[in-house]
Amino acid sequence: MALTRKAAWKMFGCTVQQFTHASSATGTQMRFTITLPPQAADGPVPALYYLSGLTCTDDNVTQKGFAQHAAAKYGVAVVAPDTSPDHAEGGGLGLAGEGESYDFGSGAGFYLDATVAPWAGPYAMESYVSAELPALVEEEFRGRVRPGVRGITGHSMGGHGALTLALRHPEVFHSVSAFAPICAPSACPWGQKALDGYLGSADKGAWAEHDACELLRSRGALPHGRALLVDQGGADSFLGEDAEGAAPGSGAVNQLLPEHLRAACAEVGQPLELRLQAGYDHSYFFIASFMEDHVRHHAEALHKL
Secondary structure (H helix, E strand, O other): OOOEEEEEEEEOOEEEEEEEEEOOOOOOEEEEEEEEOHHHHOOOEEEEEEEOOOOOOHHHHHHHOOHHHHHHHHOOEEEEEOOOOOHHHHOOOOOOOOOOEOOEEOOEOOOOEOOOOOOOOOOEHHHHHHHHHHHHHHHHOOOOEEEEEEEEEEEOHHHHHHHHHHHHOOOOOOOEEEEOOOOOHHHOHHHHHHHHHHHOOOOHHHHHOOOHHHHHHHHOOOHHHOOEEEEEEOOOHHHHHHOOOOOOOOOOOOOOOHHHHHHHHHHHOOOEEEEEEOOOOOOHHHHHHHHHHHHHHHHHHHOOO
16 A cells, blocks of 8 residues: 655654555545654564544644654654544545534544444544554554554543544554543533434444443453553543532533543453543643653553563
8 A cells, every 4th residue: 555755754863754545444545644763773663553632633743742752762653643534634525514513523533433424434433543554554664663563542532542442452452541531422522422423323332332431341351451541631621610620510511521431440340540630731731741651651561562
C-alpha cells in the first residue's frame, strides 16, 4: 500500500513523519503521523497508538503533546491517526449532517464501525485502528517497528477509543492508558449521541460493546493482569458539577464519568491506577504534563514482550 509523505520533522532525536494513504477499511484517504525514536535505527521498537479527541487530528498530539521527548527516552514509536475518515485532508465526505456539530460526524468517529446509514462503510474507525493501520505501519516500517508489539492510549473521545479497543482486541494491544477518557458513553450526552447516530437506538446491546464499563462487566479484566493507567484533570470542565470550582446547581453535565470506570474495574478485579490531577483541565497543557508517565507505562510493558 503506497504512502504519500506530507511532511517530516526532527525533534528530540526522533524522526516525525506525516503520511496519507488510501484506506481499504474506510474506502477513503486517511492520514497519520509516526514518530520514530533514534533507537529504531538500530532495531525495531514497540509502537504506541495515540487516539485524539473530538475535532482533533494527528496534528494536535504531534505539535502539543510533547510525546517525542518520551519516545526518545524510552525507545517507543508513537503512531497518531486522524479521528474520522478524510477529516484532515478533505474536511469530510460530504455526508448529510457530517459537519453540523463538533461531537458527531467529521472529527468525531468515536473509534467504532458504524452500522447505520449513511455512516456505515466509511465510518469504520475500529477496523482502521485495530487492524489496517497496525498492519500498514509494521509493513512499511519493517525493521524499525516491532510486529505485534503495540500499546494504545488517547484523550477524551480517544481515551474512550483506547479503553474500548484494548478491551475488544486484547490480542492486538498489549498495554493501555488514557487521558480524561469518556468512560461510560452509554451514560453521557456525547456518547449517547454518537452511539445512537452510528449504531442506532434499537439494540442497546450494540452500545454496550463500545462502552468500556459495560465491556469490563461482560468480558472481565484484561488478560495477564494488564493494568489501566488513567489521568483525569481535577479542574476539567467536562466533569460538570464534579469539577474543581464548578458552581453547585449549574446543571453542567459530567461527560467523562471516571467513577463509573473505577466501579466497573473494582467489580471484575481489573487493576486500575486512576489519578485525579488537581488543577489540570482538559487541554494539551494537561496531556503534555503527564505524557512521559504514559509512555513509560507502555514502554515497561511492551519491552518485556
